[in-house]
Amino acid sequence: MPINIPKDLPATDLLKKEKIFVMDESRSNQQDIRPLNIAILNLMPEKEKTEMQLLRLLGNTPLQVTVTFLHTATHISKNVSKSHLDTFYKTFNEVKEFRFDGLIITGAPVETLAFEEVDYWEExxxxxxxxxxxxxxxxxxxxxAQAALYYHYGIDKYTLDQKCFGVFQHTVQESTAKLIRGFNDVFVAPHSRHTSVSVHAVEEHPNLSVLSKSEQAGLFIAISNDERMIMVTGHLEYDAETLSDEFKRDLARGNDIAIPSNYYPDDNPNNQPLNTWRSHTHLLFSNWLNYYVYQETPYEWA
Structure with a gap:
C-alpha cells in the first residue's frame, strides 16, 4: 500500500526510484480508504535526509499511511529553507485540535543541554x-526518547565520558513483545549521542519495561506498560552512510571525534560502510505500525 505525502515533496522522486509506492494528497483523497494518520515531529537539523529515512520505512508496509510533518515554532532551523518548512510542514498550533493514530518524535542535536535549557522545551x-x-x-x-523518559517518567539523562558513536550489539530482553517480533536474539544498531539514560532506572520504574539493551551502548528500546510510549535511544532509521557523514562533518569542524565503532570495514574510513541493521529497522517500523497503530487506533476518533 502507498504512503501519502505532500505534493512536490523533494523526497518523492528518490522514494519512487527505490520502488516505494507513494501518492500525493490529491490522488489519496479520491480513494475510500481510512489511512493511518502519522505525524512526524522532525527535530533533526538536516530535515530532508530524515524525511527520506522515515518515509522509506513507513512506505514499506501493507498499510496506507498519511504523513503530516511538524516543526517547532519556537526554534529557527538553520539547515533547511523557510520555503521548505512553509510548504511541507505545520506547527503544533496548527494541528493540536486534531488526533493522530501515531506520532514519531525524532532526535535533536541538543542533548548536551539540560532539557530546560533547550529553546523549544516549553513547546x-x-x-x-x-x-x-x-x-x-x-x-x-x-x-x-530521552525527553519522553524525562517528561513522562522523571528519568534524567547523564553525560557520557566519550560519545556513544558506532554500531553496537544488542540483546532482546522480552522476546514475546510485539514491537520486536521477528528480531534476532542478538542484533546490531547504530548510535550517535553524548548522553545516556540509566538502564537500571528504567528497569526499576513500575510503568516501564526494557525490551532491548547493549553492554556497550546501554538502554536501547523501552516501552510503557500501556504500550503507548515507545523509546528507542539509537538510530535504526539511519542510512549506511549517515554515521560516516557525521564523522567527516565533525572532523571538518576540528572536533575531537573517534572513528565510529564497529562501522567501517577494517576500521578504515576510506572503506564503504555496510548497512548491517536494515532488516531490524524494517521489522521495528512495520511492527509498530501494525500492532501499536493499526490494531489499536479507533476507526473514528470520538
Missing part, C-alpha cells in the same frame, strides 16, 4: 502532554 512539553490524549502511540527516537 516540547506541550507536545508531549498533548500526545497522551491525542495520539494512539508515540515512537520517540534518540533525544526524543
Amino acid at each position: 516540547m512539553k506541550e507536545i508531549l502532554e498533548w500526545s497522551k490524549t491525542n495520539v494512539t502511540t508515540t515512537l520517540h527516537i534518540c533525544w526524543g
